[in-house]
Amino acid sequence: xxxxxxxxxxxxxxxxxxxxxxxxxxxxxxxxxxxxxxxxxxxxxxxxxxxxxxxxxxxxxxxxxxxxxxxxxxxxxxxxxxxxxxxxxxxxxxxxxxxxxxxxxxxxxxxxxxxxxxxxxxxxxxxxxxxxxxxxxxxxxxxxxxxxxxxxxxxxxxxxxxxxxxxxxxxxxxxxxxxxxxxxxxxxxxxxxxxxxxxxxxxxxxxxxxxxxxxxxxxxxxxxxxxxxxxxxxxxxxxxxxxxxxxxxxxxxxxxxxxxxxxxxxxxxxxxxxxxxxxxxxxxxxxxxxxxxxxxxxxxxxxxxxxxxxxxxxxxxxxxxxxxxxxxxxxxxxxxxxxxxxxxxxxxxxxxxxxxxxxxxxxxxxxxxxxxxxxxxxxxxxxxxxxxxxxxxxxxxxxxxxxxxxxxxxxxxxxxxxxxxxxxxxxxxxxxxxxxxxxx
Amino acid sequence: xxxxxxxxxxxxxxxxxxxxxxxxxxxxxxxxxxxxxxxxxxxxxxxxxxxxxxxxxxxxxxxxxxxxxxxxxxxxxxxxxxxxxxxxxxxxxxxxxxxxxxxxxxxxxxxxxxxxxxxxxxxxxxxxxxxxxxxxxxxxxxxxxxxxxxxxxxxxxxxxxxxxxxxxxxxxxxxxxxxxxxxxxxxxxxxxxxxxxxxxxxxxxxxxxxxxxxxxxxxxxxxxxxxxxxxxxxxxxxxxxxxxxxxxxxxxxxxxxxxxxxxxxxxxxxxxxxxxxxxxxxxxxxxxxxxxxxxxxxxxxxxxxxxxxxxxxxxxxxxxxxxxxxxxxxxxxxxxxxxxxxxxxxxxxxxxxxxxxxxxxxxxxxxxxxxxxxxxxxxxxxxxxxxxxxxxxxxxxxxxxxxxxxxxxxxxxxxxxxxxxxxxxxxxxxxxxxxx
Numbered sequence: 001x002x003x004x005x006x007x008x009x010x011x012x013x014x015x016x017x018x019x020x021x022x023x024x025x026x027x028x029x030x031x032x033x034x035x036x037x038x039x040x041x042x043x044x045x046x047x048x049x050x051x052x053x054x055x056x057x058x059x060x061x062x063x064x065x066x067x068x069x070x071x072x073x074x075x076x077x078x079x080x081x082x083x084x085x086x087x088x089x090x091x092x093x094x095x096x097x098x099x100x101x102x103x104x105x106x107x108x109x110x111x112x113x114x115x116x117x118x119x120x121x122x123x124x125x126x127x128x129x130x131x132x133x134x135x136x137x138x139x140x141x142x143x144x145x146x147x148x149x150x151x152x153x154x155x156x157x158x159x160x161x162x163x164x165x166x167x168x169x170x171x172x173x174x175x176x177x178x179x180x181x182x183x184x185x186x187x188x189x190x191x192x193x194x195x196x197x198x199x200x201x202x203x204x205x206x207x208x209x210x211x212x213x214x215x216x217x218x219x220x221x222x223x224x225x226x227x228x229x230x231x232x233x234x235x236x237x238x239x240x241x242x243x244x245x246x247x248x249x250x251x252x253x254x255x256x257x258x259x260x261x262x263x264x265x266x267x268x269x270x271x272x273x274x275x276x277x278x279x280x281x282x283x284x285x286x287x288x289x290x291x292x293x294x295x296x297x298x299x300x301x302x303x304x305x306x307x308x309x310x311x312x313x314x315x316x317x318x319x320x321x322x323x324x325x326x327x328x329x330x331x332x333x334x335x336x337x338x339x340x341x342x343x344x345x346x347x348x349x350x351x352x353x354x355x356x357x358x359x360x361x362x363x364x365x366x367x368x369x370x371x372x373x374x375x376x377x378x379x380x381x382x383x384x385x386x387x388x389x390x391x392x393x394x395x396x397x398x399x400x401x402x403x404x405x406x407x408x409x410x411x412x413x414x415x416x417x418x419x420x421x422x423x424x425x426x427x428x429x430x431x432x433x434x435x436x437x438x439x440x
Numbered sequence: 441x442x443x444x445x446x447x448x449x450x451x452x453x454x455x456x457x458x459x460x461x462x463x464x465x466x467x468x469x470x471x472x473x474x475x476x477x478x479x480x481x482x483x484x485x486x487x488x489x490x491x492x493x494x495x496x497x498x499x500x501x502x503x504x505x506x507x508x509x510x511x512x513x514x515x516x517x518x519x520x521x522x523x524x525x526x527x528x529x530x531x532x533x534x535x536x537x538x539x540x541x542x543x544x545x546x547x548x549x550x551x552x553x554x555x556x557x558x559x560x561x562x563x564x565x566x567x568x569x570x571x572x573x574x575x576x577x578x579x580x581x582x583x584x585x586x587x588x589x590x591x592x593x594x595x596x597x598x599x600x601x602x603x604x605x606x607x608x609x610x611x612x613x614x615x616x617x618x619x620x621x622x623x624x625x626x627x628x629x630x631x632x633x634x635x636x637x638x639x640x641x642x643x644x645x646x647x648x649x650x651x652x653x654x655x656x657x658x659x660x661x662x663x664x665x666x667x668x669x670x671x672x673x674x675x676x677x678x679x680x681x682x683x684x685x686x687x688x689x690x691x692x693x694x695x696x697x698x699x700x701x702x703x704x705x706x707x708x709x710x711x712x713x714x715x716x717x718x719x720x721x722x723x724x725x726x727x728x729x730x731x732x733x734x735x736x737x738x739x740x741x742x743x744x745x746x747x748x749x750x751x752x753x754x755x756x757x758x759x760x761x762x763x764x765x766x767x768x769x770x771x772x773x774x775x776x777x778x779x780x781x782x783x784x785x786x787x788x789x790x791x792x793x794x795x796x797x798x799x800x801x802x803x804x805x806x807x808x809x810x811x812x813x814x815x816x817x818x819x820x821x822x823x824x825x826x827x828x829x830x831x832x833x834x835x836x837x838x839x840x841x842x843x844x845x846x847x848x849x850x851x852x853x854x855x856x857x858x859x860x861x862x863x864x865x866x867x868x869x870x871x872x873x874x875x876x
Contacts, residue, residue, distance in 0.1 A: 004507075292560055334525065438507045 006436035009262035014426065019257060020094075020419030027412030034406030041399040050119040053109050054368045055400045057120065058360045059407035060106045061218060063098075065356070066411060068211055068236065069243015071096035071170070073275070074177050075207065078193075078200035084271045086434035087263045088251055090425050093181055095243075095250060096174040098414030103167030105410045110163050113156045122367070123147065123154040123224040147225050154221055162217055166210050173203050178418070181425050188427035211236050219360070222367040226305040230290045237283035241325075242356035244276045245349035250415065252346060260423055266340045267437050273339025276352060280333065283359075284326040308366040313394045317362055325355035336439075357404060365395070467641035471594040472497075472614040473625060474601065475634035480506045483609040486632035488512040490611065493628055497617035501601070501610040520581050527577030528570045535569030536562055552784065553791060592649075598640050612640075733837055735815030735822075745815030753841055763846030766839045770831055774798035779850040798828075801847055802854035810851050817844045 008014070042052025070092045077085045085092070109120060118124040152158075177196055184192040212232025220231045228234075248269060255261055294302040309318050329348055338344045425431060477483040480502060487500050491514045500509055510517075543549070544557035554561075583589070595601045595612055604610055611634075613625060629637045643649065687693050698704060704712035716722070727733035732750040736743050749755060768777060776783040779801035786797040801809040809817070821840045824830035831840070858866065 288563060292563065295560055336521070440505055440507065 004436055005432035007432060008424070008426065008435065012262045012424075013259045014263070014422055014424045016259075016420045016423050019254065019259065019423075020416045023416030023419060024413045025416075027409045027414070027416055030409030031406050031413060032409075034402045034409060038399055038402040038406055041397075041402060045399075048117075048119060049112075051368070051397060051399055052403065053112070053117075053120045054364060055397070055403040056109050056407075057218065057222075058357070058364050058400065059403045060102070060109065061360045061364070062242070062357050062404065063407050063411040063414075064102050064106070064214070064218075065235070065239030065360070066242045066246045067096055067099050067102055067170070067174075069240040069279075070247050071099070071174055072207070072236075072240060072243065073247070074174075075200045075204050078177070078196040079204060081197060081430075083430050083433040084268060084437040086428050086430045087260070087268055087424060087437075088247065088272070089428075090181065090423050091251055091254065091419075092247055093174070093178040094418035095247065095415050097178050097418040098411055099167070099170040099174050101410060101414030101417065103163075103171065105407065106163065106167075110160050114160045116156075121154070121159075121221060121224070123151060123221060124156050150224060154224055159217060159221075162213065166214050169206060169210055173207065176203075181428075182421065184425060184427050185422050186427075190429045193429060208236075211239075219363050222364050223305055225301060228290050228294070228302075228305075230286055234283065234286040234290055237279050237286050238356055238359045240279040241276060241283055241352050244272050244279065245352045245356070248272045248276070248345060248349045249353075252342065254419075254423065263424060263435055265437075266342060267439055268434075269342055269345050270336070270339045270439050271437075273333060273345045273348070276348065277330070277333040277339070280326060280329050280352065284322075284330070309362065314362075314366060317358070317394055321355065321359060321362055325352070325359060329355075361400065368395075468644035468646075469642050470615045471640050471642045472612050472620075473629060473637055474595060474598055474610055474612045474640050475629040475632075475637045476600060477609045477611065477633060478635055480509075480609055482633045483611060484508050484512045486611055486629065486634065489628065489632045490613065494619050495613055495617050495625075497614040497620075499612055501595075501604040501608070501612065503605055503607060503609075506609075518585060520578065520585060523581050524574050524577045527581075528574030531570040531573030532566050534573070535566040538569070539565055550788065550792065553788060594642050595640055597643065598638060600636070600638065731815070732841075735813075735818035737815070745813035745819070747813045747815070749814060749841060749845065753838065755845065759842050760846055760849055762839065763842035763844070763849075766835060767843050767846045767850075770835060771843065774828075775801055778802070778854060779847065780854070799825075802851045804855050809847070814844055814848075817847060 038052060038055070042049045042055075045051050073085060074089060074092050074096055076082065077089055113121060113124060176199060180192050180196050183189075215232040215235035219235060220227070251260075251264055251269075251272070255264060291306065294306060297303075308314065329352055332338050333348055338348065428434075475486070477486055483500055483502060484506060487498075487509060490498055491512065498513075500506070500513060502509070539562045540557055548556040550556070595610075600608060601610065611629065613620065613629070619625075626637045698712040700713055702712045703710055707714070729750070729752075730736045730738055731746050731748075732752055735746055737746045753759060771779075772783050774783045774785050775781055775798045776786075780803070781798040781800040783798060789796045799809060800806065804810065812820070818840055820828070821835065821843060822830055822832040835843070852860075
């Protein structure tokens, strides 16, 4: 019926109880098992864990991006005085509160970097530093003219420093909104909503900047000579697809335990689906913007990044991205019904979560191949690029999957840590509106 | 008027008040019943009851969209989304077709050797046309589906209806509904909780229900008038005329001013151009140094092209780089970056089936440019050579010398052997590939 307000269903189970603890335990087991397998697999490769660390950066970016996506919803909800999302906001808050755990797990690749490990990021390689010395004039002229002036920014110590700053800022912002929200559960003070609304504006600006820079540092610096100013925005689009898909699945998982069954309806899933749809297109829009400008400009230092991805085996991954991450979900999520029928939405959420991972893989892994080729292949000196590109391999490895699953376990453990107390902001002034939410 | 509302009365006449009395005197046939409800919730409930009673010719009126009203009234979901999708899809196909027809089929045009038909380049336009047609379908489809624009409705005669854009929630049933009954229908509406039920009559004069004739005439006339430009354009495409062009703004087409190289009676030589006055030099235009400004050395044995560089210039790496920069801007389109005469323009000539190339500046086999003294190269840049035009107007003197210097560097490097490279640099010649 068409009431604008609704009150909480008397039988509603909105207490987390043991839910968080069991989720954390499951997550921890998954993390330990799969990361142990991954370390074993990485060790057997005998490449000083290079393959393991590449897979780890992809997996870490994955769980980081999911937190980035859901945290955006929390801030946006306050910023625009949203209504529909009040019933899922506590869950989104709990997911964004995984930031500290996520950033601690990232130390696995940051600490080796600081300790002098240089196979992961090319710019940390002695060759990159060698070009700073006057003796290697040829290197300076030919190999690294565009890298030279970036080595100040891309130094291991500065990188690690920025990493800590990002981690602290994300965690502090997520903690602020969660803390105020839980405070409101006790006092019911509507002024707390106002406080969060005022804070969400500046928080959004800080968030936008550090998300961009984190994407530049962790992902774009994999190919340090290449650059794209829209890269961070593109990463954010992909992150929000992953974030909303993950939010839908977590909400469904919680409902399966018998909690929140009366409060969260297909109307709310519909809205989660709308965001997923919107960001699916947004990702494609920014990805194409990045591609088209570089394709049209046709400058070697820019197109080389695409040359590694659009030829040889990688072209099939690129086509899979175009069809799987954009065309298919775009066409089918357009309909009202694919978003309202929960099993269909779940299908697309899982689908997009897989392709979101492939997106990150597509961004990172060509750099792994390139390093191997640049140092080991004889055909490299023959002409610009051509010989090397044809040899390019996608090189899927089981370690990619095990690291990915292990880090999903870390994320689940991080989420579970904060699924406690009320799963609904029970005294939020907009809760009634959210419960009665209907899409016209 | 709203404060005079009274609870519903099936008889109708008793409930009316104020301005409606004026209409009572000249009521025509009954159009329908208009019931008012206090809240959106009651309106939805009433709509459900009316639908359950089997009525089809009724509608609800509210100041804002009411959740659930479509379902309560038994209105089917609109097919507009499907139409919008098809409209958008037609926009995608139409946009791509337009670009293919223009660029690749009807008028293929070679732009810097880029392909005439290339999907990535066509995506932005395809995207725009998709949005355009989807939005058009959405906007005009909504008007058509809602039977808009509707400038007049019988309920407008009812004073209460004026509040529908403010605070009134109304339900109207038309008398033409086959279940309509003068007794039962008002009772149904009242039992559903109406705070008033009123009978609304059409105006007794049928002419007031017609569109005024002058509006029809205006629409027809303005439509015909709007077609005139198209008709003229269509006629012009299929006919010939000896008449001169029509000048809509003659004072812009024929401006009272003189352009260079036109005739003018005012001066004795009949020319508009005024040359330099003999015996004078413009400020900064003296150019007394023949070597620097003309590349000529004057000697006892006559004038000859200089083989050196003017003493004003310091020959260093910076000057070579300046020369490279200028060379790549002004010279490379024809002579190529390597000076071998196959720049972008000769390549384009070759691509379109012709055969022409610029002078090979570095060819040791036909060393015309290699054997030219510096001064002659400078003079060539300044004043041109065969079909090459002079660049004196575009490139300052010092820059022309920098280009000469760079051409000398090119001539040397393009004919270099390994011996020209210092031994300590030879190991670096096996360069790795360009990296991302």
